[in-house]
Amino acid sequence: MSDQTPQVNQKPVPATLGDLNLFALLSLIFSVTGFHLVGIVMGHIALVQLKRVQQRGRGFAIAGLIVGYASFALVVLGVIAFVIWMIFDMNYGMDYNWT
Numbered sequence: 001m002s003d004q005t006p007q008v009n010q011k012p013v014p015a016t017l018g019d020l021n022l023f024a025l026l027s028l029i030f031s032v033t034g035f036h037l038v039g040i041v042m043g044h045i046a047l048v049q050l051k052r053v054q055q056r057g058r059g060f061a062i063a064g065l066i067v068g069y070a071s072f073a074l075v076v077l078g079v080i081a082f083v084i085w086m087i088f089d090m091n092y093g094m095d096y097n098w099t
Contacts, residue, residue, distance in 0.1 A: 020056050020060075021061070023042045023045045024058065024060035024064065025060050026042050027040075027060065027065065028043075032067055036068045040064075047065075
């Protein structure tokens with residue numbers, strides 16, 4: 001007699017939202033919707049959590065960080081350009097008459 005246990009055919013279980021790190025998903029959502037600093041902070045929190053716990057979402061966290069940092073950099077560059085333009089306009093600009 002052989003001591004083989006019968007193998008049961010089990011279907012793979014699809015991943016659920018419970019496997020996904022919530023901070024990773026929120027990082028991407030906040031970064032895309034304009035709350036760049038919140039998305040950046042949540043992305044870093046998600047990466048720290050993902051190192052300790054076996055969950056999915058590393059891609060979401062990295063994407064949230066990339067989008068957050070890139071869009072925050074664009075906002076900072078836009079503010080700097082606007083301030084330079086206003087200083088230049090005050091010193092050398094035309095005398096606008098808006099009436």
